Amino acid sequence: MLYYLIVCRSLTYAQRTAAALERAGITAHILRSPKSIAGEGCSHSVKISQRRLAGALQALHRVGLDPKRVFLTAGDGSYREVEL
Amino acid sequence: MIYLDSAATTLEKPPEVARACAYAVGHLASPGRGGYEAAMAAADTAFACRTAAAELFHVPGPEQVVLTFNATHGLNIAIRSLVKPGDRVVISGYEHNAVTRTLRSIPGVEVRAAASPLFDPDACLEAFYQALEGGAAAAVCTHVSNVFGFVLPIEGIAALCRARGVPLIIDAAQSAGCLPLDFQALGAAFAAMPGHKGLYGPQGTGLLLCGGLPARPLLTGGTGSASLEQSMPDFLPDRLEAGTHNIAGAAGLLEGLRFVRRRGVETIGAEEAALIRRLGAGLGRLPGIRAYLAPEGADCQAGVLSFQAEGWDCEDLAQRLGRRGAALRAGLHCAPLAHQTAGTLDRGTLRASVSAFTTRREIQQFLTILEEIL
Numbered sequence: 115m116l117y118y119l120i121v122c123r124s125l126t127y128a129q130r131t132a133a134a135l136e137r138a139g140i141t142a143h144i145l146r147s148p149k150s151i152a153g154e155g156c157s158h159s160v161k162i163s164q165r166r167l168a169g170a171l172q173a174l175h176r177v178g179l180d181p182k183r184v185f186l187t188a189g190d191g192s193y194r195e196v197e198l
Numbered sequence: 199m200i201y202l203d204s205a206a207t208t209l210e211k212p213p214e215v216a217r218a219c220a221y222a223v224g225h226l227a228s229p230g231r232g233g234y235e236a237a238m239a240a241a242d243t244a245f246a247c248r249t250a251a252a253e254l255f256h257v258p259g260p261e262q263v264v265l266t267f268n269a270t271h272g273l274n275i276a277i278r279s280l281v282k283p284g285d286r287v288v289i290s291g292y293e294h295n296a297v298t299r300t301l302r303s304i305p306g307v308e309v310r311a312a313a314s315p316l317f318d319p320d321a322c323l324e325a326f327y328q329a330l331e332g333g334a335a336a337a338v339c340t341h342v343s344n345v346f347g348f349v350l351p352i353e354g355i356a357a358l359c360r361a362r363g364v365p366l367i368i369d370a371a372q373s374a375g376c377l378p379l380d381f382q383a384l385g386a387a388f389a390a391m392p393g394h395k396g397l398y399g400p401q402g403t404g405l406l407l408c409g410g411l412p413a414r415p416l417l418t419g420g421t422g423s424a425s426l427e428q429s430m431p432d433f434l435p436d437r438l439e440a441g442t443h444n445i446a447g448a449a450g451l452l453e454g455l456r457f458v459r460r461r462g463v464e465t466i467g468a469e470e471a472a473l474i475r476r477l478g479a480g481l482g483r484l485p486g487i488r489a490y491l492a493p494e495g496a497d498c499q500a501g502v503l504s505f506q507a508e509g510w511d512c513e514d515l516a517q518r519l520g521r522r523g524a525a526l527r528a529g530l531h532c533a534p535l536a537h538q539t540a541g542t543l544d545r546g547t548l549r550a551s552v553s554a555f556t557t558r559r560e561i562q563q564f565l566t567i568l569e570e571i572l
Binding site: 123124125126127129130133144145146153154155156157158 | 229230232233238241242245248259260261422423424425426427431433434435436
């Protein structure tokens with residue numbers, strides 16, 4: 115299954131992001147960012163369904179939590195950064 | 199035991215607090231250090247604690263709520279973030295050693311005390327107005343004197359600081375949980391508070407509310423974020439939370455915050471103030487007692503009251519009371535400046551302080567014991 119990962123700089127931002135998405139009716143799960151996309155070493159990401167990205171970005175923009183980096187899983191398990 | 203030392207620690211807590219702590223010890227791992235269930239459950243607890251505090255104190259975002267070990271920890275971070283060697287700092291005349299010793303440890307700091315008489319908010323504001331002349335790197339002000347329960351006019355002091363462009367640090371050690379504190383409206387740089395007093399959490403917990411100014415870490419180390427970077431992260435709360443969290447403490451503090459929210463800050467504060475007035479009236483009927491009470495109707499005394507007994511050393515009387523089952527603190531209460539300002543430095547005082555669990559019956563029992571000893 116394809117999904118998006120919204121990379122957050124801190125666990126607390128990831129929690130805020132996930133809470134905002136849940137409030138908007140979008141299922142969101144927090145996980146440790148895969149090493150290959152973690153950026154500065156360790157970070158957390160919020161995982162959402164492939165179908166919900168547009169709604170998620172709108173919901174996050176409304177609460178001032180615009181993500182900086184978003185990745186899409188590829189079928190082979192790698193990640194591709196999405197241009198926002 | 200008749201416990202009247204809640205200004206040091208509230209001993210009776212809502213039962214959920216101990217239950218949450220015990221559960222956390224057995225079930226919660228380290229937040230931010232793993233993606234497995236026990237780590238994420240710990241992360242949820244820490245986030246819920248930050249969120250509950252942010253709502254209670256009107257902080258814009260939960261990331262601006264830093265988990266500390268106590269109020270002193272938070273005050274050290276706040277003061278060391280704003281004050282450099284040689285700076286001038288304005289403080290009230292009622293500050294605790296958590297403030298005055300920390301300022302003294304920074305070389306060459308000029309401390310200007312805005313000293314004013316007890317229970318006189320207007321004089322306090324005037325003193326701050328004058329002390330802030332010429333500017334300052336920071337102002338530090340306790341919201342409530344830990345010795346006398348004097349509620350300082352923090353809204354007015356905050357307004358003076360905003361007008362002068364002086365960052366304000368609020369010591370909310372005695373007010374958090376019993377007086378409203380709107381952090382955003384006050385525009386303060388920081389507010390520090392313990393978790394184990396009016397917020398009914400366990401010892402070893404505290405909160406530092408952070409405004410927008412850069413904060414300097416007191417500790418450096420792992421945060422579970424930006425690990426390749428060898429300086430502390432530039433984002434909150436990670437920047438100020440190096441090392442493993444006291445997550446059992448945070449779990450307990452969360453339940454304490456929920457209790458305060460359920461009961462209502464204003465309700466708790468009003469009940470505590472009423473108990474103190476009752477205690478003050480009772481003390482006034484005893485011979486040789488001098489109680490430090492706000493004037494009738496002044497509405498500037500929280501759940502703390504100091505008194506002295508003629509012919510008694512305050513520590514001796516506290517010992518005698520303790521043997522009869524009444525727990526009070528005597529001496530200088532780690533606040534010699536407050537005693538100096540009020541003129542009680544030479545003798546010290548006995549301090550009675552109440553919580554949401556103190557009853558009128560306990561106040562009456564205490565007065566009876568005191569009368570029998572005298």
